[in-house]
Amino acid sequence: MISSSRKLISHLRTQLFIDNKWVNSKSGQTFKTINPATEEVIAEVQRASTEDVDLAVKAARTAYDNGPWRRMSGRERGQLIHKLTDLIIKNQANLAKLETIDGGKTITDTTYVDLPLTIDTYRQYASLANNIRGKTIPITGPYNCYTRYEPVGVCAQIIPWNYPLLMQCWKMAPALAAGCTMILKPAEQTPLTALQIGDLIVEAGFPEGVVNILPGFGDVGRDLTLHPGVDKIAFTGSTEVGLEIQRNAGMNGLKRVSLECGGKSPNIILDDADLDCAVTNAHTGIFDAVGQCCIAGSRVYVQEGIYDKFLEKSVELAKVRKIGDPLDPETQSGPQIEESLLEKILGYVHKGKMEGAKLVIGGNRWGSKGYFLEPIIFTDVTDNMSIAREEIFGPFMSILKFKTIDEVIKRANDTKYGLGAGVQTTSLEKAIKIVNGVRAGSVYVNCYDYTTENTPFGGFKQSGVGREVTEEGLANYLECKTVIIKTSQDTLP
Structure with a gap:
């Protein structure tokens, strides 16, 4: 057990992941991630700075505006999400073990709850990617009207430490299915499994800049929420931080915001x-x-x-x-x-x-x-x-x-x-x-906290805004466009 853990840790990714490349922080700063069961240092991780945030947003913006990602068919995006899921399955034993070492969750939970639900959720969104559709609307006069759904743009995804892989999936999977690009900010306490997904993103064949991963502290999240190049913010964490994010989201334009916050259930x-x-x-x-x-x-x-x-x-x-x-x-x-x-x-x-x-x-x-x-x-x-x-x-x-x-x-x-x-x-x-x-x-x-990939999740009041998982989660990453075309009277039935 000890030797296998050392081997796993020796192959960890601990740099920033920007534009499909592993890079050091511009500031040169690092931080320690700790095993909470032993109080021992697992690894030194590169700490993102404001300059790194700018680079990651630029990469995501370029990928969204000029790259192939949002222009792909939903079927093509879904195929890449399926490839990513296959790679997660191939590496699930190591990912579960790393999740346990970095976050202290039991190996039973990470192996039989977190990883299976992560895999099922990615599979679901791989299928939903090819089922994004608008509708035809009958209106008065010589007009044809229909709606189409388009990706919201560049997304800042800020996730907590208690379910690192699952929360990464709940943010990334719907954004990828919709055709968005993103910057993921994992919690500073549990950055390791999020970073390992970066390798799988490259191996699966995702275009450059679609997914960027910035380990760091609260200043990274703040910079992302204030950045004018970000169109959408998704956050899971405390209500106090959620309120701050909601305030920041209006400082440089009207960003779309979805929040999953605290509870006292x-x-x-x-x-x-x-x-x-x-x-x-x-x-x-x-x-x-x-x-x-x-x-x-x-x-x-x-x-x-x-x-x-x-x-x-x-x-x-x-x-x-x-x-x-x-x-x-x-x-x-x-x-x-x-x-x-x-x-x-x-x-x-x-x-x-x-x-x-x-x-x-x-x-x-x-x-x-x-x-x-x-x-x-x-x-x-x-x-x-x-x-x-x-x-x-x-x-x-x-x-x-x-x-x-x-x-x-x-x-x-x-x-x-x-x-x-x-x-x-x-x-x-x-x-x-x-x-x-x-x-x-x-x-x-007559049960409690039974959550699957088919059940929408989110809160009333100060427990959040919006829902995650299923089609409701996908809606967070889509904009509805209404198209009205004037036609000749002769074309009407």
């Missing part, structure tokens, strides 16, 4: 639910990916009739959750991404206690090396507490008691977020009432 457990199933769904809904998931079900509302039993079973399940080396297939929980996040989460443990909630399990750092935390469960939580209102982004379950469905719908909606929600019940009527009442982009009934 409610998971509602009714007293008629299958208790064991509900406990399992709530457990995985917050503790999978160690809570580092925007749609995590961090507010668990439990009806008073089963509150005590639900708490007892939830604590039992949390106690046996296996924490450890994310490369071990039996591990269920790996580390947090970095020490600052770990300390932030422990700060919320202190806040929860100070505000009157009861810590029933966890709240401690786990092990002597790496950024590991025990699963955390608080009970006696009320809606006004910080742990019930603020996004924590960790393995942190807050359990709240409720009496009636009308009450819990109102309380679930009392948040600035609206990304996801869950409902656990054996009553279809009650489930539909809650589904229709809760303001969230995705609602899961």
